[in-house]
Amino acid sequence: MKAYYHARAREYDDWWLGRNLYADKDRPGWDEERAELERWIEDLPARRTLDVACGTGFMTRRLGGVVTGLDQSDAMLDVAREQVPDATFVQGDALELPFDDGAFERLFSSYFYCHLEEVDRVRFLSEARRVAPELVIVGSRLQPDEQAARWDERVLSDGTRWRVFKRVFDPEALAQELGGRVLHESHYFVMACSP
């Protein structure tokens, strides 16, 4: 997962924006729902927030308050610094956060929790709760007939092939797993928080 996203940094936002490799993807209503999700993130009360696995900063820029983004990939962080000049960015491991207990008011994470297998998921949640009292998770909503947890094969524009673990979520089940509630759900997306 780490190596795949590092290699994908410069083309990562194409997925959000439906460009290039993703231009022919059949996702009716995707742009409208993505914009709606962005508005939900903008409307979260402003807090001292850590965005874990922030990637290119695509969603980081929607967060209000004093924002720090963390990612393991310097290639992702280079893009994030260009896109979100007013946030602070730190290279580090989401499973061993380089911050003091309670350093933030909220930990936000989009499209990262969904890539964690059980052992790492437990580590991540423990780290998240150590550094912030509030947790907000964004991911994909489970579609009818879709497998909720699986290994996907992904191809980059240079032709390289990668295997990535991915979960998609029933909104209520995600909220229950986090011990919290659903903040927003649409056909493609889910955002849940804890507590």
Ligand SMILES: C[S@@+](CC[C@H](N)C(=O)[O-])C[C@H]1O[C@@H](n2cnc3c(N)ncnc32)[C@H](O)[C@@H]1O
């Ligand atoms: C699917 S991207 C999500 C990026 C961004 N949050 C978004 O929603 O657009 C997953 C990100 O997780 C980062 N990542 C993977 N493993 C990590 C780890 N152990 N610690 C920190 N970041 C990690 C990758 O570099 C990548 O930027």
